[in-house]
Amino acid sequence: MFSTSLLFLASIALGDAPCAQELKPLVEIIGTDIEKSYPFVRCGAFYQASLEWAGENRVGSEMRSKIKKSIDSLLTVAALLRAKATSESPEWIMQIVYRDTRNIADLYIKRFEANYASEGLAWGNDALWRSDSETCKILSEKAHASLPAE
Numbered sequence: 001m002f003s004t005s006l007l008f009l010a011s012i013a014l015g016d017a018p019c020a021q022e023l024k025p026l027v028e029i030i031g032t033d034i035e036k037s038y039p040f041v042r043c044g045a046f047y048q049a050s051l052e053w054a055g056e057n058r059v060g061s062e063m064r065s066k067i068k069k070s071i072d073s074l075l076t077v078a079a080l081l082r083a084k085a086t087s088e089s090p091e092w093i094m095q096i097v098y099r100d101t102r103n104i105a106d107l108y109i110k111r112f113e114a115n116y117a118s119e120g121l122a123w124g125n126d127a128l129w130r131s132d133s134e135t136c137k138i139l140s141e142k143a144h145a146s147l148p149a150e
Contacts, residue, residue, distance in 0.1 A: 023107055025131040036085070037078035040143060041097060043136035044074040045104035052105070053112045053122055073143040074136075075101060 026046075030039050051059065051067050059067070075097050082093050111129075112122035123129035 023104075023111065023128060025128050026135045027131055030135070037081040037097070039135075039139055040074045040078035040081070041100050042104055043132075043139045043143075044071045044078065045101045046108060046132050046136050047071050047074070047140075048101060049105040049108035049112065050123075053109060070136075070140040070144070073147055074140055076147060077143040 026039060026042055047067050047070055051064065056064050075094075079090070079093050079097050082088075082097065083090065086093070111126070115126055116122045119125055
């Protein structure tokens with residue numbers, strides 16, 4: 001009884017405590033005082049989370065290939081921007097880029113889960129998803145164009 005009460009109180013105290021701010025539309029923070037690679041990492045995470053939520057097999061091989069190419073281009077540009085700002089090894093930089101991408105993708109997925117639970121649509125009525133989709137399309141095209149042709 002005592003341990004159940006203690007767990008209940010702990011869940012109330014810690015359960016709803018926010019760990020981070022809600023994602024803001026990317027278009028609103030581009031051009032502000034943010035780390036230069038962040039928009040590229042954020043878009044890579046946006047595409048990763050969207051692909052995971054939709055299901056890689058459900059989107060078809062052509063779309064999956066296109067999305068993964070966008071993710072690769074975005075994360076490569078992010079790593080190159082970070083490499084200019086540090087003397088760390090390329091392996092370390094990519095490890096951190098991947099970590100940051102995963103963390104942001106998890107925030108998107110939590111948002112998709114909450115949207116689905118409350119409205120029955122993961123992103124259909126989500127203004128942030130629509131805004132970031134438009135912004136990330138532009139950034140993905142710029143990232144791809146900035147890299148040498150394969």
